[in-house]
Amino acid sequence: MLCAAVAAVALERVAAVAGDLHLWADGVWHLLEVAAGKWFFVWVWSLWGDLFRSRILALVVLQAPTVLAIQLGVSSLPALSKVFGLSLYSHALVSLWLCYRYAPRRRYLLFPLLSLFAGSMNAEGYIINDSHFLVSVYWPVLFLLLFKPDPALGGRLLLLILSFLTLLSYESMLFFGPVLAGVCAWRIRATERGRGLTIGLAVWYLLGAMLAAASVAWPHDPANRAAFIHGLVEVLQSNHLPAKVSIIVLLASAVLLGVPPGRVKLQRITFGVGLVAVGFMTAQAVLGHGVTDLVLQVPARTLNVLAPLGATALLLAVFFGWFKPSRTALGLTAILVGALGCAQALWSVGYLVRWRTVIAVVRQEVSRHEGPIALKDSALSRRWGTLHLNRLYVAWSLLPLSLYEAPGGRVQAVIVPDRDSYLAFDPFQPPTFPDLSAYGVRYDRYQAALSRDRRYIVGQILTFAEGGSAEPFLGTGWSAGERWGRWCAARECAIRLPLAKAAANEVVLQALVVPDLGSTPSDMMVEVLVNDRPVAEWSFEGSTNDVRLMQARISSTVLAHSDPVSVRLRIRERAPPRTGSEQQAPRLGFTKMRLHPEGH
DSSP states (O other): OHHHHHHHHHHHHHHHHHTTGGGTTTHHHHHHHHHHHTSOOOOOSOTTTTGGGOOHHHHHHHHHHHHHHHHTTOOOHHHHHHHHHHHHHHHHHHHHHHHHHHOSSGGGGHHHHHHHHHTGGGGGGGTTSTHHHHHHHHHHHHHHHHHOSSOOHHHHHHHHHHHHHTTTSOTTHHHHHHHHHHHHHHHHHHOSTTHHHHHHHHHHHHHHHHHHHHHHHSOSSHHHHHHHHTHHHHHHTTTOHHHHHHHHHHHHHHHHHHSOTTOHHHHHHHHHHHHHHHHHHHHHHHTTOOOOOGGGGTGGGGHHHHHHHHHHHHHHHHHTTSOOOOHHHHHHHHHHHHHHHHHHHHHHHHHHHHHHHHHHHHHHHHHHOOEEEEGGGSGGGSEETTEEGGGGOOHHHHHHHHHHTSGGGBOOEEEEOOTTSOOSSOTTOGGGSOOOGGGTOBOHHHHHHHHHSOOBOTTOOEEOSTTOTTGGGBOSSBOOOOSSOEEEOSSEEEEEEOBSSOOSSOEEEEEEEEEEOTTTTOOEEEEEEETTEEEEEEEEOSOOSOOEEEEEEEOHHHHTTSSSEEEEEEEEESSOOOOOTTOOOOEEEEEEEEEEETTO
16 A cells, blocks of 8 residues: 555656646746746845745755756756756655665654655645755654664765755754754764764754744744744645545554554544545545645645654654554554555645646636736636636746746736735836746747736836836826835826726725925925825825835725826925025935725
8 A cells, every 4th residue: 555655646746747736836936037047046135144044955955956957958948847846846755765775674664654645745736845855854864863873884974965954944943953853862872883973963953943943033924934833723724635634644643553452443443534534535536626725735834844743753652662553553554644645646636637727728818918917807717617716826826937838938928916916026027027038938029018008907016216117107297216216306296007907996095105304394295186186195294214105095986087097196395494595395205106905
């Protein structure tokens, strides 16, 4: 059963790479950034300032084959995609092979297999996540420390390389580091051999745990910490059936291995419960009722910590003799774990099919249209029988995927995600697109379409810096753009916004502004008029040059009165400043602006 599970998982990985499943979420963005730069892509703002949370070692290892292929002259994006996908999906199998090589008894392979099937595979649609890589490194390191107290030169070198990669790969080291350091402490007491190396490794693992703790306390994105903390609750309350079944199998394995050999009835009941759960999951996958929301892959990464820790606890209990399972208990556990692996592979094929449908629709949309396509206006937002493609949470991938799937590399359209989605680049500023000219990708058609029919999509953020996305919509009264933004330097400034689609409900005009009250400060009032109707008055007093968020509510009636929508900003002073030829009048700086739908 275990051999069948490993074979099924290997085939599932081949299918995932062939189907470009690794391009979901951040995967396609990372691929294009590596291809454009022809080098490693590390997404931190300051390498040294953010080094402790950079995950740089995992990124370098996972991107190295793709970078090497580029340096060897591979100039096909699909070919680079396959290299990238193999790098992401193969390290778990390599990890299992290393565990197989260094395990003194084959029963110990149950535990890394349980970790993979009950943990990592629940989040492998989100394979770009670095936690998968750290788990793949963790298990061979643990096996080498436990089972090879005095490894040969090759084993010692492998242990050093893998241990080095644990340092800056993922925050999970906060949990795995103390475990590895604890095993080192046992090893020091158990044998005199290699004590200096073992002490050094223990310090290294604890250092990794400290850096991981720092990255948790000061994360690159605070939302990541909150999402991870609440991840397990979110998964258990969702329709992520494999995660729930995995937890059942994990608990069933603990019972099977931990109960005394004479408790045959309890073993049978536990095995039956686990097998029924796996059977139900398999039936759901066969019937096509698999995962329809790939975003659940993100909180499911919580199991990439919990499952390996649980499997580690069971391994140590068996290794140190705290659990003394019978051959029957081991056999039942092996059947249950193998069945879960087969079911997980089958389930993964289900959301791979859905992802291939998304790619086909994206390819059709970007070949049939020109210019930016709002996600809500695209075929991705429609219902296709019982299939809801928008539930796959594809927004992260859409912009770079539009470039990747452009027919013949001639980009003429991109699908613009919803207003609150992360944008890898500005869809209304082609100069911000990754330079893929070396791979035959051109943006001239898309640029021409933008210039020919530039429309504003409600929710789109306009930037006022030099070359920013607001420039095509600016009217009179504006200064030249600077690096931070631009000034409304006249008594009245105008913006014209031809809407791509009329807003059905009230919207809110939001602007990040910098008031400059002049060389002789006075109170400043700014009247906001939309389609010649006053909608708000902004008041500024008492301070200068501080960034403020200002808002103005606009009813759908006012918004629909004219197209393009006219926004005018009238600046006036409450009390005129003292006269003087050198005095500067108040002015208002703008950095960003958008029309935001009410309630979102």
